[in-house]
Amino acid sequence: MGSVVKGVMIHESLLIHDYATPSFHSSAHSLLRKLRHSNFHIGISFSPSLPHNKVSVLKKMATEYSFDCFLLDDESSVDGVNEITLSWGGIGGKILFLVPSDKKVAFGQLSNLGWIIVFFDVEGAGACESSGVVCISKLEELPMIICSSIRKAIGDGVVTVGYIMKPSREEDFAKRGAFPMNPSPNGLMFLPLTFELPLQSQLQLVDIVLHKATDEIISVDLSCSSESLNKITFSAGMQELQRYMEQDSDCFAIDPLDKIYPVLDRLKIQQILLGLDALNKESCRAIRGPHFLKVNGFNDPDLAQSLSEAKLSLPSIVKPQVACGVADAHSMAITFRVEDFKDLNIPLPAIVQEYVDHSSTIFKIYVLGEQVFYAVKKSIPNADVLTKSSERNEVRPLLFDSLKSLPTSTGHSTGADSIKTNVNSFDLELVTDAANWLARKLDLTIFGFDVVIQEGTGDHVIVDVNYLPSFKEVPDDIAVPAFWNAIRHKFESRKRR
Numbered sequence: 001m002g003s004v005v006k007g008v009m010i011h012e013s014l015l016i017h018d019y020a021t022p023s024f025h026s027s028a029h030s031l032l033r034k035l036r037h038s039n040f041h042i043g044i045s046f047s048p049s050l051p052h053n054k055v056s057v058l059k060k061m062a063t064e065y066s067f068d069c070f071l072l073d074d075e076s077s078v079d080g081v082n083e084i085t086l087s088w089g090g091i092g093g094k095i096l097f098l099v100p101s102d103k104k105v106a107f108g109q110l111s112n113l114g115w116i117i118v119f120f121d122v123e124g125a126g127a128c129e130s131s132g133v134v135c136i137s138k139l140e141e142l143p144m145i146i147c148s149s150i151r152k153a154i155g156d157g158v159v160t161v162g163y164i165m166k167p168s169r170e171e172d173f174a175k176r177g178a179f180p181m182n183p184s185p186n187g188l189m190f191l192p193l194t195f196e197l198p199l200q201s202q203l204q205l206v207d208i209v210l211h212k213a214t215d216e217i218i219s220v221d222l223s224c225s226s227e228s229l230n231k232i233t234f235s236a237g238m239q240e241l242q243r244y245m246e247q248d249s250d251c252f253a254i255d256p257l258d259k260i261y262p263v264l265d266r267l268k269i270q271q272i273l274l275g276l277d278a279l280n281k282e283s284c285r286a287i288r289g290p291h292f293l294k295v296n297g298f299n300d301p302d303l304a305q306s307l308s309e310a311k312l313s314l315p316s317i318v319k320p321q322v323a324c325g326v327a328d329a330h331s332m333a334i335t336f337r338v339e340d341f342k343d344l345n346i347p348l349p350a351i352v353q354e355y356v357d358h359s360s361t362i363f364k365i366y367v368l369g370e371q372v373f374y375a376v377k378k379s380i381p382n383a384d385v386l387t388k389s390s391e392r393n394e395v396r397p398l399l400f401d402s403l404k405s406l407p408t409s410t411g412h413s414t415g416a417d418s419i420k421t422n423v424n425s426f427d428l429e430l431v432t433d434a435a436n437w438l439a440r441k442l443d444l445t446i447f448g449f450d451v452v453i454q455e456g457t458g459d460h461v462i463v464d465v466n467y468l469p470s471f472k473e474v475p476d477d478i479a480v481p482a483f484w485n486a487i488r489h490k491f492e493s494r495k496r497r
Contacts (some may be wrong), residue, residue: 001176003094003114004094004097004154005040005042005093005094005095005116005146005149005150005151005463006041006091006092006093006094006289007042007084007091007093007178008035008040008041008042008095008096008097008098009042009043009044009045009070009072009097009098009104010044010045010049011044011098011099012044012045012046012058013024013077013100014120015032015044015058015061016054016058016096019098023057024057027138027140028082028139028488030140031140031142031143032067033041033167033174034143034174034192035065035143036066036067036175037177037179038146038179038181038182039066039177039180039181039182039214040072040182040468041088041091041095042066042067042068042148043068043069043070043084043088044058044061044062044066044067044068044069044330045069045070045071045080046069046070046072047072047073049075052293053398055095060176064417068088069082074106075229079448081110081113081452082440088151091316091412094114094116095114095115095147096115096118096146096177096332097110098115098120098136098142099115099118099119099207100119100120100121101135103119104378109359111169113126117134118135118136119134119135119136120135120136121137138196140197140278140411141197143181143191143192144191144202144264145182146426147160147189150189151183151205153184156306157177157187158187158188158387159188159189159487159491160191161188161189161193161206161210162192162193162205162209162210163191163193163209163210164193164194164195164204164210164211164216164237164241164439165211165212165468166212166215169215169470170234171210171344172295173282173470174268175482176472176477176479178476178480179192180482181409184188185484186481186484186485187488188484188487188488191206192345193241195235196310197223197263199241199244199389203244203245206251206280207250208252208253208254208443208487208494209241209245209252210251210254210468210487211233211241211255211257211468212246212467213234213238213257213260213402214264214324214467215325216237217233217235217326218234218325218398219233219326220264220322222265222349229299230417231236234257238257247281248255252494254445255276255443255444255445255447255467259442259443259444260444262442262451262465263444263447263466263467264322264323264325265321265323266295266319266320266322266323266351267292267349267351268273268350269289269323270290270353271301272288272441272442273462274289275437276288276437278288278437279434279437281300284459285430285434285458285460286457286460287427287431287448287459287460287461288452288459288462289463290353290354290462290463291353292309292312292352292353292354293306293307294321294350295349295352295489297348297387298342298344298346298348299341299342299343301423303338303341304338307352310387311354313354314335315334315335315336315342315352315386315387316334316335316354316355317352317354318335318341318346318350318351318352319332319350320332320346320350320351321351321355322347323464323466328347329347330402330404331346332399332401332402333346333400334355334380334386334400334407335397336386336387336390336397336398337394338483340397342477342492346348346399353496355383356383356452356459356463357383357454357455358379358380358382358454359453359455360380360382361376361378361423361432361452362376362377362379362450362451362463363376363452363453364376364469365435365448366448366469366471366479367449367474368447368482368486369445369446369473369486369487369490370447370484370486370489371482371485372428372431372435372436373471373479373482374428374431376424376426377473379406380406380407386398386407393492425453426453427460431487433459434462435449438465442465444467446467446468446469446486447466447468447469448471449462449464449465449466450463450464450465451463462481
């Protein structure tokens with residue numbers, strides 16, 4: 001096994017616009033965000049002759065992204081290495097240095113010290129290698145070069161996980177240490193995928209793909225009669241990724257796109273949850289889904305009868321059938337009277353769902369492979385509290401966005417004793433059985449669901465199911481290794497098949 005990359009240096013000229021008022025390239029910001037939590041030593045080099053205003057910009061950005069700044073003279077670059085060595089100490093590996101092509105003579109000699117020199121914007125480069133020198137033409141290619149270098153040094157002992165999701169979600173995972181480019185203890189190396197580069201060249205470096213495909217949904221059509229596979233329109237990039245994985249059996253998703261379709265459809269999930277009844281035993285508390293009814297319109301004269309036949313009483317909670325991926329998927333309403341449904345401003349088709357009194361306590365369940373975790377959070381008040389609040393404020397129905405804020409009641413707070421009683425009633429064994437059942441039924445590796453405990457009956461009711469949750473309520477030192485183990489186990493089991 002050769003020496004792997006442990007440090008990354010970037011020449012300042014590749015990051016800063018050469019304007020009177022210097023600023024960072026947009027692509028530089030994207031690269032720095034990805035490198036910030038890569039688990040490498042990261043540094044920016046600059047010449048002693050660099051203008052003061054540029055140095056100030058560099059140091060400000062270095063502070064923001066937790067990088068180091070080093071003086072590295074074009075004329076005597078070898079001499080400047082001593083400062084880097086002293087600062088980073090024995091990093092236990094090689095340093096990769098990204099420099100502009102016009103600095104080839106000045107910095108090329110550093111390869112004699114064991115550095116990996118990557119030259120930027122070489123004509124006809126596109127990640128070519130010649131005489132031990134690597135060339136790229138876009139900053140976005142640098143993570144590919146880093147991962148390729150590590151793969152060559154380690155060999156088959158490392159598994160490359162290519163991941164794609166929106167930047168804010170990526171940042172949330174990365175800042176908790178979940179996406180290291182420097183391999184994890186169980187041998188996972190995370191490579192950010194981008195639709196700004198040809199996917200094929202990126203996926204040739206990847207063993208397994210982690211995606212949040214719902215971030216790439218363009219539209220969802222629930223009015224058509226075809227299967228779910230054709231109801232969802234993904235971005236062009238996600239469609240290309242899906243085609244590639246279908247054609248190349250050596251590159252596969254941790255959870256294939258077709259496996260997440262049920263969690264996008266609240267009706268489908270409700271129908272699946274009906275199967276939980278097989279887990280329940282007489283004289284024991286039950287785990288179940290809520291009673292529900294699909295509606296295609298809110299002005300149906302027989303709606304009251306339909307609600308009754310579905311075992312639904314008021315108040316009820318109304319949700320769009322589309323569960324995520326579109327702008328109004330989280331627009332919801334709590335209805336207190338049948339009249340509240342008239343011209344209700346909730347996207348159709350919709351699901352009317354049983355409102356379960358649960359002492360304002362919800363249990364967030366996270367399934368990471370074979371491990372199940374949970375966290376306890378405050379939730380919406382009981383129905384009687386909401387009803388009194390609605391009457392007092394003359395607000396009917398109660399509209400809200402579940403991603404932004406949940407309905408509350410002024411002047412009411414759930415007592416600590418009530419929450420404690422609810423927590424003491426939580427049956428982890430029952431919920432774990434349900435988690436394992438759902439994992440088999442949905443054929444998903446990483447997912448989550450929400451459980452509330454019904455007052456009086458003690459029923460554990462699953463009110464929501466989602467794919468690739470953030471699991472941020474679980475401590476990072478517990479959740480992140482479990483996340484890595486789930487991915488590695490999925491890779492090993494797929495390879496055995």
